[in-house]
Amino acid sequence: MSQPVPGIRAEGLSKEFVRRSRWFSPPQRTVAVENLSFRIEPGEFVGFLGPNGAGKSTTIKMLVGILHPTGGRVTVNGLSPQRERIELVRSLGIVFGQRSQLWWDLPLRESFEILRALYRIPASAYRVRRARLVDLLELAPLLDQPVRQLSLGQRMRGELAGALLHSPPVLFLDEPTIGLDIAVKSSLRHFLRQINREDGVTILLTTHDMSDVEQLCSRMLVINHGRKVFDGARAELEAAVGVPHAVEVSFENPPRLEGWTPPPTVAMQATGTDTFLVEFNRERISLAQVLEELRTLGTIRDLALKEPSLDRVIEELY
């Protein structure tokens, strides 16, 4: 090996779980992740998506050294999560939304002190970093409360600060916004965008909340049944899936539909007495052509272009 490879590299990653219901019963094998390959470059903000049980958590757990893969190779910042776990996690920030990594009975302040010792953060760097995180996440009034007394939103802000105290270049987030209200979500998103852009932190985000992905991620990695089904930017995803674009049209008067056949790839469905949702494939027919066609049906009073929702796109993909 020459230079350490920055970022995340997974090649043919697989994980098979073997379970026995009883000691001597034949083993039951379930494949959680199968032949998964991807690369994430430093500074990227990647959304890691898939339905429940698709293998997202299993993959993340292999990337951070919790699970040992049954096949394939993985390196993070050039290190093997399994063989060099301790060295690697020193440079990782990890937040699991459903599990706390802070010290339950201690005030946030003391959790931070423990993390400082654990990650051997130099005193001066620690002071600067802590001040910045306390400021960005508005933690000052919470520092002296035991973690168990914090609300979910407060705790999640604490978890993020704790995961970033040692200035890791890579951050793994597993459903960090689960159960949070809109206001907290939006402030967390703002924070994540900031540390991604200003500090250049590479972020891999798992979430079921498509608005998280829509607002934050430059790239999406979608898996299902442990296999990769898509890897790329959002626009490419829409093109790949071929989700129709849609326009909502209102006519002055009920249109004359008898004897009219819509052009290919155009579908029209009534949403009111004289309003219709018209779906079409932009690759095949332009919006202008669609409107031209619609004008033959009557005078158009109003129209609104509908962006396909990411939820819809992802649904198509599964």
Next chain:
Amino acid sequence: MAAWWNIYRILVRYSIRAERQYPWNFFFNLLFHVLMLTAELATVLLILARVGPIAGWSAKDIIFLFGLVTAEGGGFRIFAAELHDFDKYLVHGEFDAILIRPAPSLLSVITRSIDIGQAAMILQGLALLAWASWRLHLMAVDGWAVWLAMGLALVSGSVIWFAMVTALAALGFWTTRTDDLAPVILYGPETAAQYPLSIYPQAIRWLFFSVLPIGFGGYLPAAVILHKMAGSWMIVGSVAAAAASLAAALGLWSWGVRRYTSTGT
């Protein structure tokens, strides 16, 4: 190594601080240990009063052995509080949180909490040991060497018990639940160790000097110190057994960690 010791100290300090939030818990724990020990000792003495010396061991000899095993029990339990119910880490997937810390996983687990109440067991064990040594005039025969031997025995014994509880916890990586195994591997042998092992059948004695090496922690050093066995160099056997069992337990642990399967979210 020095750095890990430093981290250990800090983690322990904070876990004691966390524990202090529940002072009554600590107090009741202490009371419970004192009562338990008194009851156990009473049982032993009652049996002795009935049957007289057991396998050539007088009441004072047995109190010596009992004190040694009790102090060792406290010695390993202080550090092994989390290993005792390690199941919970595996059943609920809490071990994830251990593995994402930049420290050896066993170190992270045992520093999660410290059972300070066990200091009471150590003190009670040492008191019994001191009393028996005084009444048996051990110092008169062997001088200060007795204390050195006792020190080695206490440390080796604690390490052997610690290795056993670590191995038991590590078995959880295969079986998930270990509470069914605990009586066989830990509690049973612990009670057995309070009596001279020479009273047990050959097969069980062999077991206690091999797979469950508790004989090296209590019986062997006690027999050497009390001159029931020739050759004071035999005490080295305890130290060697402690080193070997710790190495084996750590090996089993890291083998198990590789098998850890976590839980779904």
